[in-house]
């Protein structure tokens with residue numbers, strides 16, 4: 381067993397708390413492209429100590445991240461939660477989705493990043509020595525339960541490694557999404573909800589891997605979405621809200637059935 385020591389600093393960290401956290405150095409998106417599941421981009425290079433964020437908002441199928449010994453949660457279609465992993469050690473890593481063997485990417489972590497804030501010392505060209513030990517994440521050995529049964533209701537938590545108090549002025553409170561009601565009349569869906577502050581509200585309606593999306597930025601109060609001409613059958617609904625500071629609500633899930641005829 382190779383110990384490569386990838387530290388999982390942040391996992392599913394709410395974006396708004398990033399006031400005292402460096403932004404990720406790279407972002408990878410899970411894409412479906414009509415059944416062609418892949419990570420975009422499929423190759424990423426960052427310096428040691430930097431982080432990479434994997435996002436799922438654009439996905440219409442469940443996906444999961446396995447990289448350098450880290451195994452994330454299964455993210456349902458359109459999930460706003462993300463995985464963010466910091467890589468302190470140089471090396472070559474594979475990032476894969478255990479649910480879809482076609483989803484694999486190559487992450488290169490180069491040698492230590494040179495601190496730029498030291499004006500006195502002349503920054504000498506740091507040779508990026510890539511160590512030979514190549515830890516490979518195991519894509520196959522992960523027994524996964526049914527992809528659909530993922531309650532991601534747990535509040536996002538961080539590992540407490542951020543030193544110091546947050547800046548006093550920073551808005552770190554996610555908007556609350558309340559009283560979410562989904563009703564169907566004929567083939568028309570109405571989703572009604574309340575938000576407690578101005579936010580961009582996103583609706584995802586998924587049936588058989590196809591997702592219809594709506595979003596709108598609204599002030600605090602009642603928000604309505606209407607989706608017409610839904611296919612008959614069961615539709616899964618996910619509502620999330622994000623405020624101007626980037627704080628995201630927990631996803632709220634509903635399910636409706638559209639009758640035939």
Ligand SMILES: [Cu+2]
Pocket residue numbers: 417442443444477478479480483
């Ligand atoms: Cu996948």
